[in-house]
Amino acid sequence: MSKFLLDFEVRDYECDLQGIVNNAVYQNYYEHARHQHLRSVGLDFAQLHQQNIDPVVYRIEIDFRKPLKSGNTFLVETDIVRDGNLKFIFNQEIKSNGILINKAKVTVVFTNKGKPIPAPADILEALGL
Secondary structure (H helix, E strand, O other), rough: OOOOOEEOOOOHHHEEEOOEEOOOOOHHHHEEEEEEHHHHHOOOOOOOOOOOEEEEEEEEEEOOOOOOHHHHHHHEEEEEEEEEEOEEEEEEEEEEEEEEEEEEEEEEEEOOOOOOOOOOOHHHHHHOO
16 A cells, blocks of 8 residues: 555644644644545545444554644655554654654554454455555
């Protein structure tokens, strides 16, 4: 599967007293990009939930390099790889004007009624995995 790209712009209210994007806000950026990535391959969260299948975050690691400020435009790049039978890794990066701002490794598992399950074949096919 090829990388998924999504453009953003920093909004004033996402910044803290120091005038930079608050560290917690980056998780919102990454989550929105992951959701859009899944939607782009035909996977719908509401539809999956109706089937008792929910992708849930197991772990998030973010390495911060440079800050973003209000009005900055940036790109979130997302790639998905499989890690064993249950885990999927979303490797994500935020770049502004070609400069790496931070990068994240987000581990996701699919669950059925709260219990981890192997991803169904149609999900694997949609993800190209």
